[in-house]
Amino acid sequence: MPETRAFDLVVIGAGAAGLSVTAVAAQLGVRVALIERGRMGGDCLNFGCVPSKALLAAARHAAAIRAAARFGVTAGEPQVDFTRVLDHVHHAIAEIAPNDSEERFTGLGATVIRGEARFAGPDTVAVNGMTLKARRVVIAAGARAAVPPIPGLDTVPYLTNETLWQNRTRPRHLIVIGGGPIGLEMAFAHRRLGAEVTVLEAARMLGRDDPELAEGALLALKDEGIALREGVRIARIEGSGGAIAAVLDAGGGREERIEGSHLLIATGRRPNLDTLDLDRAGIETTRLGVKVDRGLRSVSNRRVYAIGDIADIDGIGPRQFTHVGSYHAGIVVRSALFRLPAKIDYAALPRVTYIAPELAQVGLTEAEAREAGHRDLAILRWPLAENDRAIAEGTTRGLVKVVATPKGRILGAGILAPHAGEMIGMWGLAITTGAKLSTVAGMIAPYPTLSEAGKRAAGQAFVPKLFAPMTKRLVALLRRLG
Incomplete structure (x- = not known):
């Protein structure tokens, strides 16, 4: 018979949202189990906020050297050692990692379990052959890069925000598919570090931002030398490592080829819910995540909360920011641990x-x-x-x-x-x-x-x-x- 253990709280996912809930619960003496199948710290530490801002810091220093002559300081063109730039990125991750480590959370009093979590019932989670019975379950499983169904994409090597940090060769020409914040930040960083960059977007870049401010931001990116293409339709991707082409539908039966050395996919994110067996717990989902109310509780299983990148609140979808995950954690702590009324308010997000x-x-x-x-x-x-x-x-x-x-x-x-x-x-x-x-x-x-x-x-x-x-x-x- 599988081992059965009882907890007040089971948290699935050790990203920013799950770690925040676990830290508070453990320090309050709550019996809490934290389950993580991958890296502690989740997307933010390992693939998102931390490495991207470390790369942007290197890019900022390169740009400062180029601009020094404007202020009467002669420096010349910076020499970019891309391998050392990536060393800096991984050093930043390593410096922050102890704050999110298994050792730290075990020391706080949490039970940390490394493995794949699956629901076995409305209040039951199975992992590593064990059965965990919980008064409350918090799903904080996060999201991953969404890869669009572009013909030929599966035949060429491409990067996402998860694999980008293993590339230690500066791209000669980086093609970015996706003109949202992630795509534009990485386009900007690589351009300042010496790569040629083209960004392709099917709709409008920075589409969620104020058009007046977005226009100024895009003009600045163009002045950096980044080629921005909005309203494009990619007919197919072709080529091989080091020679990748995005073939655009130019209308009227015509095509346009944009050739590059590296390809980055930055077309949004999808929730990590596939392996959780949510139907066995009666947890209703949408294509955006777990369907929850404004208190972040599942609308179909009141024992379960969903927070962070997978919380589809009143059908308006997730707000996929690390600070939102931490904010959600505070809502859950007040509701699940202190039994206080708590609801999200995005008026000042x-x-x-x-x-x-x-x-x-x-x-x-x-x-x-x-x-x-x-x-x-x-x-x-x-x-x-x-x-x-x-x-x-x-x-x-x-x-x-x-x-x-x-x-x-x-x-x-x-x-x-x-x-x-x-x-x-x-x-x-x-x-x-x-x-x-x-x-x-x-x-x-x-x-x-x-x-x-x-x-x-x-x-x-x-x-x-x-x-x-x-x-x-x-x-x-x-x-x-x-």
Whole structure:
């Protein structure tokens, strides 16, 4: 007979979301089992956020050397040792890995099991010949790269975000299929490290971002020398290692060949649910993930929560960011462990595309606000060309754009600027706390900083009233009164 063990909580998946739940539960003395079939730390540590930002850091240093002459510093063309660049990437992963390790979580009091988890019933999970009975189960299985059904793709070697970090040869010409944040970040990094790069996108690149800000970001990428092709149809992929061609349907029976040395697929992600036997636990799914309510509980099995990249909330789909996984973990801890009401609220959910300048968004874009029924909006802007810090550093391409109601309630903000990811937090806090434009406009910002642009954008809401004829008459009257 298989061994049966009882737990208060079983967590499937040791990525950011699963680790966050497990850490809190273990430290509270909860009997918690954490199951992971692959690498501890999940996608973020091993294939996503950490390696990509390490690669982008190397690219940033290469670009700084090229740009040094603008500031009177002679350096010349940087010499990029791509093998050492990848060494830096893997060093970053290794430095962070102990925080996500089996040893750390065992030390916190969790039972860590390395193996393939499968549901054997509504409250039962089977792994490694054992049966785990649980009061609550949290599915945090994450997602993987989705590979599109392009003819010929299966006949050539290609990279995804999971295999990219094993490539230690700098591409001569990298072809990227997918113009979302992942595809554009990797295109940008490889271009700055010396590769020729072409990005192919079937629809519009950065399609979820504010079009005004996205346009500026794409122009910056073009200025880097990246070839961006939107609205393309790929008829087929052909070639072999080192000589891969994307054959485009050019219309009218014509074709266009784009030849490269490496191919990166960045066309979205799909949930890791195939092997979990969710039907045996009565867990309803969609093509996007586990169908859950706004408290992240399965709509068909109330003992089960689904969080992170696989949580299809009210049919709106997952928000596949590491910080969302950590946020979801907090919801589950309050609900499953403390039995408190807790529901997600994405009103202040931030996202960042780490190119140069960075593109950051929190809350609603202008289009999303209008779709949500806000007919009258205050759209406030401040260009980086009017920011003294940006002028001093020669980085004046960019804009702060704020979306608010006529009464000053902040609905969203978008920033195209260096370090936009660091600047967007202020706007997230403003939305979360209900702070109005007057609060942001009235704050004291250090000078000179890029964050002043946000204060100046908020202040634009009050300029018409400040310099209105009635205000001028009032000042004139007060002057006469002495």
